[in-house]
Amino acid sequence: MKKKPSAIEKYLFDLNGYIIIKKAISPKEVKDCNKIIDDLKNLKNGEWNGYVHGHNYGGKEGLNLQQIYESGKPFEKLIDHPSWINHMQEFVGGKGTFDHQHGPLFIDENFANVRGPGEAIGIHSGNPEGIQRNHYRYQDGKFHCSQVNILIALTKIGPGDGGTVIIPSSHKSNIQHPEYQENKMKKNKVTSAENMTGSFEVYLDAGDALLFVDSLCHGSAKRTNKGERRIAVYRYGPSWGFFRHPYRPSSELLDRLTNFQRKIVMPHEKILTPSN
Numbered sequence: 001m002k003k004k005p006s007a008i009e010k011y012l013f014d015l016n017g018y019i020i021i022k023k024a025i026s027p028k029e030v031k032d033c034n035k036i037i038d039d040l041k042n043l044k045n046g047e048w049n050g051y052v053h054g055h056n057y058g059g060k061e062g063l064n065l066q067q068i069y070e071s072g073k074p075f076e077k078l079i080d081h082p083s084w085i086n087h088m089q090e091f092v093g094g095k096g097t098f099d100h101q102h103g104p105l106f107i108d109e110n111f112a113n114v115r116g117p118g119e120a121i122g123i124h125s126g127n128p129e130g131i132q133r134n135h136y137r138y139q140d141g142k143f144h145c146s147q148v149n150i151l152i153a154l155t156k157i158g159p160g161d162g163g164t165v166i167i168p169s170s171h172k173s174n175i176q177h178p179e180y181q182e183n184k185m186k187k188n189k190v191t192s193a194e195n196m197t198g199s200f201e202v203y204l205d206a207g208d209a210l211l212f213v214d215s216l217c218h219g220s221a222k223r224t225n226k227g228e229r230r231i232a233v234y235r236y237g238p239s240w241g242f243f244r245h246p247y248r249p250s251s252e253l254l255d256r257l258t259n260f261q262r263k264i265v266m267p268h269e270k271i272l273t274p275s276n
């Protein structure tokens with residue numbers, strides 16, 4: 001059954017810019033996702049496996065498996081997973097408005113990430129950047145967020161594992177964090193979001209998820225433990241959004257999906273041209 005965001009979750013999301021959903025996916029779902037990653041994790045930057053693309057920003061952020069929703073049912077299910085799909089509809093908002101014209105939501109990026117020792121992603125985002133993608137607004141009892149992420153832990157993430165680091169409430173901050181510039185993501189430089197004043201490193205069990213508005217200032221701690229950290233990230237926005245990267249869902253995927261899922265992955269069912 002689809003979970004509904006509770007009153008306390010809405011309060012905390014507004015207050016802090018994030019909530020943690022414990023046991024968002026089951027141990028079986030975690031296992032099934034990991035089995036797929038086992039087969040894909042040797043992809044090199046720029047290589048394809050089916051419709052999944054190996055990708056890296058050029059630094060030490062680890063491997064992104066872009067378009068992971070193409071890899072089979074376990075990741076396909078995450079498109080409208082009952083543990084968070086209603087949260088996304090509530091927090092992206094726009095029901096009954098132009099924002100819903102083409103569908104309930106739109107996923108502009110989806111990927112799994114595998115990160116090993118010494119790897120991290122530098123601090124980024126935050127309200128002071130002022131960009132539309134990171135818009136956060138609550139008005140007349142409704143949320144209107146341009147981008148809300150679900151970040152699902154596929155391995156346990158504790159101290160030394162390279163947990164996601166957030167600056168709570170920074171989606172409302174008016175002042176750039178004074179340590180932001182020096183810690184900001186730079187090519188080939190592993191930064192230390194975890195050392196920033198006021199930061200909070202999120203520890204999760206495998207299957208837990210961090211739901212956060214992308215305007216929250218965030219990054220990750222550097223992994224110091226052996227082994228690897230695995231997560232999946234699906235980003236949701238309004239139906240008129242567009243793909244972050246030049247990937248498009250395959251026709252095979254679109255054929256497999258339910259109508260509801262298809263609208264979230266590709267809001268325009270039919271492309272209008274003079275010939276049709």
Ligand SMILES: O=C(O)CCC(=O)C(=O)O
Binds near residue numbers: 121219
């Ligand atoms: O790796 C993480 O913990 C955060 C990932 C992230 O923020 C991103 O890929 O934009």
Ligand SMILES: [Fe+2]
Binds near residue numbers: 124
């Ligand atoms: Fe991010």
